Every structure is written in C-alpha cells, then in structure tokens.
Amino acid sequence: MTEDAAGSPAGRTRRRGAALEEAILSAAADELAEAGYAGLTMDRVAARAGTNKNAIYRRWPNRLALGVAAYRRLTTTISPDDTGDLRGDVLALLRQANRYWSSPQGAILRELFAAAGGASELLEQLQDRSGDDAAAPWLTVLERALARGEVAPEALTPRVATVAMVLLRNEFVVRGVPTAPDDVLVEIVDEVYLPLVRRRAPARN
Amino acid sequence: MTEDAAGSPAGRTRRRGAALEEAILSAAADELAEAGYAGLTMDRVAARAGTNKNAIYRRWPNRLALGVAAYRRLTTTISPDDTGDLRGDVLALLRQANRYWSSPQGAILRELFAAAGGASELLEQLQDRSGDDAAAPWLTVLERALARGEVAPEALTPRVATVAMVLLRNEFVVRGVPTAPDDVLVEIVDEVYLPLVRRRAPARN
DNA sequence: AGTTTTAAGGTACTCCAAGTACCCTATTTG
DNA sequence: CAAATAGGGTACTTGGAGTACCTTAAAACT
Secondary structure (H helix, E strand, C coil), X not given: CCCCCCCCHHHCCCXXXXXXXXXXXXXXXXXXXXXXXXXXXXXXXXXHHCCCHHHHHCCCCCHHHHHHHHHCCCCCCCCCCCCCCHHHHHHHHHHHHHHHHHCHHXXXXXXXXXXXXXXXXXHHHHHHHXXXXXXXXXXXXXXXXXXXXXXXXXXXXXXXXXXXXXXHHHHHHHHCCCCCCHHHHHHHHHHHHHHHHECCCCCCC | CCCCCCCCHHHCCCCCHHHHHHHHHHHHHHHHHHHCCXXXXXXXXXXXXXXXXXXXXXXXXXXXXXXXXXXXXXXXXXXXXXXXXXXXXXXXXXXXXHHHHHCHHHHHXXXXXXXXXXXXXXXXXHHHHHCHHHHXXXXXXXXXXXXXXXXXXXXXXXXXXXXXXXXXXXXXXXXXXXXXXXXXXXXXXXXXXXXXXXCCCCCCC
C-alpha cells in the first residue's frame, strides 16, 4: 500500500511522464490487490493516483491493458527447492504453484486470464508467470535428476517438463476450485509426471 | 435459426412455463451463435423471443447463467474414430478437439469459461464437453489399445487418459491461439501422450 | 361459471462504469 | 520568452445489467 492520494493536489508539483506513469501503475496495483480485477475501476485508480482518467487513457488503451500492466508489479519469482530426489523436487514445485494460484495474486491472475480471453498480446505479458518462462524451474529440476540418472534425456523439453503444471492449472480452469487438494497434486505427480519423465523403454513405432 | 420474433405478439396466445422457457433458450442460443457471449444482451434475447426481460430473470439469475444454459443446446457430441492403431486414434481425437475449440462454438465455450471464472456451479454445466464426460472417448480408445497390448493398464484412468486434451486446451488458454497448429498436436501425442500410456518399465521409486 | 392465484407483457427506471470531449494550465523544449 | 506538449478538472455519452411496478391473460380452484 502506497500513500492514498499522494497529498493534496495543491501542494505538489505537477508530475509528468515516467513519474506519473509510476504513480498510476502503483495505484492500479494497490487497487488490484484490494479489490481484484473485477473491482478495478478507472475512476478509482485515477483518484488514488491523484490524477484523472485522461492521463490513464493516454497510456493504456483500456482497463484490461492497465490491469495486466499493474499485475506485473505484484509478481514475485519462484525458485525450485532441492530436496535431493526427483519426486520431492517435483512435488515441492507443484505445491508452490498450487499455493500461488490459490493466493490472492493467483486469483487476480486468473481473472486477468479470463478477461484477456484469447487476446494474445496481453496473454504474452502474463506468460512470465505461467508460460514458457515458467518452464525454467521445471527444467532445472529435471537437469538435476538427469545428472542422477533418474530421468530420460528426452524429458528435457518445455512441453514435457511443464506437464504437471499444466495439469494443475487445468484443475483451476475447468473445475474452478479455489485451491487444489494435495492428493490431486500427488496423483498428478505419481500417475502422470513421474511415469512420463523417468527413464523408459525405447518407444516402438 | 428459429423464427425471429415468433410472429406479432398480438396474434398469438400467451405462452407460459415450458413453452416460454423453450422460446427464450432458443432465442438465446441463436444470439449466442450470431454474436457470441460478449454480444448476448438480455434485451435482445427478450426481443427475439418475443417477450421481455422479466420472463428471463424469473428463470435465470443473470446473463451468465442464461448463456451457459443456452450454450448447452449448441452442443454436439463427438465419437472416437477407429483407425486401427493407438497413435492414429489419439491423433484423430485430438484433431477433433482442436477443430471444436477452433470453431465458433468453441470460441463461445471459451468465452463462457472465461466469464464463469471459477464459479463451479456453472462450470459444472459446461463440463460435458471438456470435463470428466469428455474422458469417455479417450478411455474407449485406450481400451481398444489395451486389448491390442499397446498400452499399460495403469493408463486407464481419467487423469491419464485425458492428458493430451488438457495439454491442448492449455494452448488455447495460455497462448490465446485461435487454432492450434497440427505440429503441436503431433508433438503432444509423440512427446507426451504415447510415451505416457504405452506399456512401460515398472516404476522404481 | 366465477373467483383467486400465478405468471406473462409492457414500460420505464436506476445504477454503474467505460470511454470521450473539451477546455484550461503547468511544464518542458528550443 | 514563445511554442509545443502533456497533465488537470469536469462533465458528458453510451450501453447494458438488473429492478420496480402495474396491467392482463391464463390456470387452478371451489
């Protein structure tokens, strides 16, 4: 939470450019955090930033674009634990993902995904958290496991590496659960992910 | 497309109950098909059904609920081909799914999913097409393959059976593509699905 | 048949928020 | 110091969801 209206508009020099943009984004992020995307209104963002809607619309074409931009500053990075074995690492990562999507921030992310509904330019900006970039920790975990001989080398592709995460996201999208029960995570890991990535008999065909 | 306003309101006996409900749903489905969920307005549905908003709100609590109800009558069922081998069956099924999600109906489904955004009661009603019911054709295909000795028996669970479909849906949700390129489907099948379901070395742990 | 109850029809309204228009003024640029 | 740029203030339009309320047709009841 930053300061509310940044003091009385009288006693402050008029902000421009980057400074104002900062203030708007910051206000929008605060509003997002408090009320979610559904509760993000342009009037309130303007008021909170101590400016008006014009200044916002000069920078972002619409509410959604502002929402996406503001979301990016709520974001934290995740790093994979090292539990010493593949199953432990994978479960840990999946639990992190589950916690994130269950968190208020995760709820906002889901709202934005829903609102973007296929607008790829905007979805791209959200991908840091769930798209290709999110493959990195999974690949890290698999690399460690590969060194220990636990996985097949073919598993080291983004498509394969992120399967567990994708399946988990599916729970949220399709079932609308607020949080996925832990046994679902375990099931995903044991029934799908481990059998998939572990060293396996050479494919016929 | 059914008739537009069902004749002049004067020359018709006043409809009630089921008959009216039918007319509303039918009008809503037509509107959905023409304008998508985004373009579905209560006023227009009412006008098209030759009634008024009250009659609608007496039956559905809000626009989304009406949209979901109307969607269900746009829906067609899919049946798995039998190409004779597992890879062919799976690819065929996945291509069907891709075509569906790329179709206008698929676009509507995606809009509704987005608008429902976690309202489980409504999501449930959409699951016929993408949730557990959709597992049935995959299980059928796997059963056939099991009989031929192509897959491991552990693969016959909904979670495992639907992995390919879930991965494909993910492409739509995360990337916002209007349609998934065929090589993505092939990749999903060859890199993930087949290695997963095929008879495999017993898991160590 | 007449009476009561139920639900449809008609219409007008409130409410809310997005996006726009305009004009005035402070700041920067040159 | 002038011109150009961009912020501030404010009021407005638009559009659609949801509501209120009254009138009237059709059922249900007796």
